[in-house]
Amino acid sequence: MSQSVERALDLIELIADGHATLDELARLTDVHKSTVLRTLRVLEARGYTTRDAKHRYRIGPRLYLFAGRPGIEAMRSTASAALRDLGRRTGQTVHLAAYDDGVVTYVDKVEARSTLRMYSRIGLPAALHATAVAKVLLGALDEPELRRVLERCDFTPFTPKTLTTADALIDEIRRSSARGWAVDHEEHETFMNCIAAGIRSSDGRIIAAVSVSVPNVVLPYEQVLALLPDLHETTASISHELGFDGPAPFILPIPSPDQGVPS
Template structure:
């Protein structure tokens, strides 16, 4: 057993108690906990007293068992709220670049547009901050459509009515009914495909990121030139983008 240098035994144990209690939602007694922790009853008890005093665990009055405390709800909320989506997603975007060999993007929804807040390229190891901050419409970009599709029905209609469906290329969807059907299909399968609807020669697969309330807050995509991305490759990429988007959403408490 390695000595776990640089950390504090009793703290490790206390945190392990929390983990054990997470697995036992009906609560555990001191003796059970002591066994699982491989410590004496008195040690387990003292650790519990510290956790109890701070509200990290509570004692069920009826069963006399210890369970996770309400304080943890607060903490969870707090972390969710102050989460920096860019930092959170960064590692995943790199993973997507690795897998696909193409460029990955992260964008958030702001004022009926998307704003790119990160972009990671395969070739250049340095980030191109130039494009970061760029805004794009919702109706004809991969991330835009993915985000739009997951907004509430009324909000979608409102945005379309307010902003229209401006034509960027011959492939841009400009008919409202067609767009609504398209979005509902995106919502069903979880990801969107941009088939040169914003810029000719560029294909893109994207998926939304949802927060703990199930609200769409951002989107990620992988995009690249048509010549390098076959239909088949794009659909493989789309699966990966979807998977990653779900992992990120999960981190947000989704």
């Protein structure tokens, strides 16, 4: 086994055991900090490790997929046909995302028909404060747990519309939960709008989120919102397949008098 691969595996095992800081990892591997940091940067870029706001390392979301996190593979299998049907009907990028211990991860993706493709990969984390899927999934947490998770969020301002405080994000999460869908209106990328809604398990808990993402040059924001009924039909169908038959909120936006479409 090459030295670099062995070093990367050693670091993953140490992080899984709870050793979280760069200093700890360098000491335990008996490797210079700069070398350890280079390896960690590669692991983080690929989703195998992640860091919190205090630069403590932890196992990344991609490893959860390899480990067969309970329910994820079964949910992907159940949702697959509906996600691909949504992609065919809208022609846009469709994502399936799940939440685990403060991390929202993309677990499936349907590419858009357009040559304009959204940069995202299965197994990579979604920004908690700037994505529609994260707003949906964080909405399933109670207030103390939500605030605990957001303490680790760095609130990087990706665009002028990014929410940059916990209070502002919590307000938006609660609004999204009440109406049954969330939006990323140019908050992560200035040229992209996304809508998302939750998938519910048999007990009514939101266990995943589906999103539709559209570049501005393909559809304006108002026409992206017009895709909400298709999104709702998809999430309701998947939820039904998972055994959920109860009521779930899904309140469409009020049509604009000027444009005759949701706004």
